[in-house]
Amino acid sequence: MPHHTTTQRLVLGCMGLGGGWDANPIGEADIARAHAAVEAALDAGIRRFDHADIYTLGKAEQCFGELFRRQPALRGRLQLQSKCGIRFADACAPKRYDLSAAHILASVDASLARLHTDHLELLMLHRPDPLLEADELAEAWQRLKASGKVGRLGVSNMHGAQMRAIERAIGTPLAANQLEMSLLKRDWLDSGACFNDAQAPSLAPAASAWGDTLAHCQLQGVELQAWGALARGWYSGAAPGHAPAAVHATAGLVRKLAEELATSPEAVVLAWLLRHPARISAVLGSSDPARIRACAQAQDLTLSREHWYRLYESARGQELP
Template structure:
């Protein structure tokens, strides 16, 4: 399972949001660089070579410490895929947080990411959130310019519906290659929406039905952020679902983290999980999701889903 599409992401990606120190504007330290290097080494050791960033992560420090690691080992750049995002502006003093996909902002944010990452090209740029005030033709102008200058190789989106992607794609001469969404055994609206059609429960699920189908039909890679459900089923709190995950892991000679990733990878949409832990031991716990074929049967996949939802299917 898992498809190596135009992003070059492979079976699993590593999300770098945990790198860079505190979520404030205090400078990162040498210890933060060492922490990032240890995490990156663990990621590479399990066979993951695609790294997902966001220009807002740790106020830019996640990208910056990653760039410091690349400066220590420049040869690493040719071995990896670098993906980052732009489009969110965090609150700053009296300024509110908002979304901003104006052409000038996108261009400036990409230039800043390139500087922090210490690279001359971003492999994949995702638009982090939809900006209702950004005209698609203006976004297309910025992306086309960045592509033409050789600053960004490929483009995608994050947290967007099929209709939003199609609307944006209309103005582009190159394909959007990825859509990153929150998907996990804990955040299940993306799969619930497929089975609650024509039931009263449909109104309780806000996920735009048809988005997965649109992406798979158009060769757009689906990337899952938060795939480990923030530890909910791997020891953070006892639950029937957590016990089932543990039992399946023991039965199959793997880790609970792998079971959660396999649950996503088992879906025919070819979902690519983006793991975000900064702890090397937890990164290593995801090894089998990279190295082994998905080891869940049809029945086991459904058992996990039904146990997590807490009620039978409609």
């Protein structure tokens, strides 16, 4: 039955904006592409936009900053989230993760400058830093919150125990955890559905590594944001010939359901994620206005249990235990 409660559970991912991952400056074509993506998303009811300080080496944020400079009222129509913590190789060291207070504070200031704004609704720590000092992180977070530069703190690519360590230090549950989750990347789901069965060992180590991450987020009210939610486009028209047979079979099922439900294949793939009671939000990794509109149709689609399980079994390539 159509409903619109999932509107705020779609997030536009901005990794593809800003041109190449190189030192070339942004141009009018890059700004126009960002503008078209933003307007398509807003028209479709999508209000949240996902950045990271490293996306196209900062140029994705620069494109947004230029849009805000040209249209100051645009900032009030949307919510911004960005990530920090990944540092690429340089003269000092190899690629590394840095969640030191100094780096977090400097990264936020740099993102705000590029974005031409004075605050982020959400800051996410991009990857787990083995050298993270929880108390130091807590101090940096308090400074960011007190200054009004960041509204909420989240993480990305972290498991439940890592989240609990940070939550203990900052004294409150995290706002969100962004993880790869999709009909193609199902270890988060298989880890529970196939527990205590002979199938479970064949899923290790990816599924077992999830531990209680899903349950922790549900119990603590932490928003799960799925990156890679469109499953690389493999189920909605872009599966390579060498993909497993289960992928091609599931792509066919997705097309069949899309026709039956009078919606887009992208909407079916996303609605499968949105149907889960963990209330997963989907990050859309596309800047193509037509594809954004196709994805937005998921807001009006609730899959039945039967449709959901048909997709799950098809994607797995075998029936459940």
